[in-house]
Amino acid sequence: MELDKMDENDWKYHGEGNKSLVVSHLQHCKVLRLLKFPSEDSAHTRQTAEQAFRHIPNIVDYSKYVMKPLLGEKYVHSGEVVKLPLDFVRQLSLKVQQERPELRCDKVMDTFSGCGLCLPNLTQLPLHHLRDHSPPICVEIKPKCGFLPFSRHITKECKRKVCRFCMHQHYKLANGKWKRLSRYCPLDLFSGSKQRMYVALKNLLEEPQNNLKIFKGGELIFSCKDDAKQQPELNDLIQHLRPYFPHSNSLYNGHQPGKAVLNEFIQVICSALLSGGDSNRSGEPRKVHLSESRPHCEASPFPRDLLRNGNHGLPKDSVLAKILQVQMLDNLDIEGIYPLYKRVEQYLEEFPRERNRLQIDGPYNESFMDTVKNCPTEDDGSVEYAVGKVHQYRVAMTAKDCSVMITFAPCEEDEEHQLNLEKPRFTYSVSILDLDPKPYEGIPHQYKLDTKIVNYYLRSTQAPPPSSLYKERQDCTLLFHAV
Ligand SMILES: O=P(O)(O)O[C@@H]1[C@@H](OP(=O)(O)O)[C@H](OP(=O)(O)O)[C@H](O)[C@H](OP(=O)(O)O)[C@H]1OP(=O)(O)O
Ligand SMILES: Nc1ncnc2c1ncn2[C@@H]1O[C@H](COP(=O)(O)OP(=O)(O)OP(=O)(O)O)[C@@H](O)[C@H]1O
Structure with a gap:
């Protein structure tokens, strides 16, 4: 895929969920996954673009370092971050609009960051298999x-x-x-x-x-x-x-x-x-x-x-x-997790700089995965225990x-x-x-x-x-x- 020669006519609407919209390539077994935002946020172009810049690499890391080791190499395709020309993304957004189901139109496609995820099109099989x-x-x-x-x-x-x-x-x-x-x-x-x-x-x-x-x-x-x-x-x-x-x-x-x-x-x-x-x-x-x-x-x-x-x-x-x-991994249920979440919140109020060390918003790397894997089974009252269980809960979610x-x-x-x-x-x-x-x-x-x-x-x-x-x-x- 030559990123400088992207043409919206090579892509078509494929589907969407609550958070992202997916287009598929007409010839190659590839899809692009683009984030969506609530329509009311579209006035805040800079913030939404910054959010996408942070979130898309996080999605790839989380898939690679957390979900893949847990679910197995063969089932998970992490994809790669791609930087797309803004003009291409805008044209694409206009092209797919009429295909979108009404119930998903409360959100708009991110046309500000030019950041997307390229993945294999999993609805297809390589041609030689057919x-x-x-x-x-x-x-x-x-x-x-x-x-x-x-x-x-x-x-x-x-x-x-x-x-x-x-x-x-x-x-x-x-x-x-x-x-x-x-x-x-x-x-x-x-x-x-x-x-x-x-x-x-x-x-x-x-x-x-x-x-x-x-x-x-x-x-x-x-x-x-x-x-x-x-x-x-x-x-x-x-x-x-x-x-x-x-x-x-x-x-x-x-x-x-x-x-x-x-x-x-x-x-x-x-x-x-x-x-x-x-x-x-x-x-x-x-x-x-x-x-x-x-x-x-x-x-x-x-x-x-x-x-x-x-x-x-x-x-x-x-x-x-x-x-x-x-x-x-969710073995406490949300009823057991919520008090632990409040423990973390209270701690962060007192020590806001600890947010990074505790990897509350990532990065989702090996060290995050270690916390998920090695969380103690008994509550010792520490913030470390609470963070470990909250991380495990989010992975289970x-x-x-x-x-x-x-x-x-x-x-x-x-x-x-x-x-x-x-x-x-x-x-x-x-x-x-x-x-x-x-x-x-x-x-x-x-x-x-x-x-x-x-x-x-x-x-x-x-x-x-x-x-x-x-x-x-x-x-x-x-x-x-x-x-
Ligand atoms: O809370 P749930 O069980 O309703 O799940 C939500 C899903 O609803 P569902 O019940 O499957 O129709 C919901 O799916 P729909 O938008 O209803 O298709 C989303 O998957 C949502 O995840 P996110 O907030 O987009 O990351 C899901 O939210 P999370 O709870 O996974 O964050
Ligand atoms: N790699 C892929 N290959 C083929 N189709 C895909 C691929 N990734 C996503 N899709 C299609 O796009 C749709 C939306 O993608 P996805 O479920 O990732 O969106 P989402 O907004 O994150 O979902 P959710 O509503 O759970 O938050 C999927 O239901 C699927 O049909």
Whole structure:
């Protein structure tokens, strides 16, 4: 990429989240990730540019020195900081504006710093992997928190029984963020049980919200209604997927071939999510078990009488096991962290210059990582302990908000990195994205949000359900057969 010859016509809108906007190159497997700011900040050009200059290198360092060692080299792509011509960025911003979903337009793209991140386009696979040039399918999942908190600091019993995602659904519905409740439960996805994972993925397909996106050849073909201009239906998705699962038409004796396509598709995703584990002597992948935490969420729609089937766990090196282990660095819960945050704040009020030594805002280097890894288990009342736990909490928060991308395409028989399935055979890659540091200043907000979510959940589940909400749940009938 020649930075002095950047042309906005070589790039197109690819997607965005709350904090950044991503454009992809038309020919090369590259994306540019650019920061966004609240529209009201756009008058303060110098401050926003300075913020980006600081934040983008921090994102790369945090990915390289903190998240990569924790999650594994193979899953994390840290990218590189690029300095882009301001004129290019301004033209690009104008070009992509009409593609942006309305719900993201409360923020504007940073056109002041010229600073961006260049990353591999993870929705694509290198061309030589592709048989017949079939475009790759990419499934992006934002799995969210996969365990129930086990901290002794928890004051509301329901937090030990119902997961944060399922509780949060009620609050989001009431706030108008989503129109329907999702039946997806992260604890099912992280269970390692193929049956539970199947149900979790099926529920994501029925109500993707911001937890599921599907791309074909780098183009978004399936996501939630508010995030895509044209709403793709499951039937459209089946048409897209059909050529990848040609023999599924003969399954079910030719009846409901669409279901067979989705069944196979879900099984490919499950296999990719469970792949990457090493083998012990018996040849079985070593499993990790979550002994500290109750493994089932009471709000999950997965039938309870099926829970005892089998002794499941995630293969040790699978992407989900890696993410879950990092999420579980949050072992005090926000209720245990908030008093420690206040301890740090009090200390910083007295000794403001200590902020740098304690690496509150970075740099995110080996020494930050040492603090995360070597934080003592017992509270000795020191500010060092409080800072260590706060750092660990922030790292866990990143893992609770990251996304997994599984990209696959049909391949020849002898291809490496194959998914171990009966026919058809796919070459695939699994990556983790959106691994940005979460701000230290965000902790009071997290504390308040936690209280609101729990209180709202208790109120809404103790009161009789409003008729429309109840109806939504009734309408969510199973679409496919369980495997
Ligand atoms: O707090 P949560 O659990 O709602 O997560 C936020 C996400 O909402 P979600 O519940 O996934 O729809 C939220 O996602 P959306 O903007 O809703 O797509 C962001 O990812 C946010 O992170 P950040 O502030 O942009 O760094 C996320 O905030 P963090 O809590 O991770 O900082
Ligand atoms: N390397 C990549 N390759 C392909 N697509 C990408 C890549 N990085 C990001 N994307 C796409 O861009 C979207 C937005 O990126 P990202 O999730 O990093 O934004 P964000 O604003 O940081 O998210 P959040 O809302 O969690 O704060 C992703 O959902 C994904 O579809």
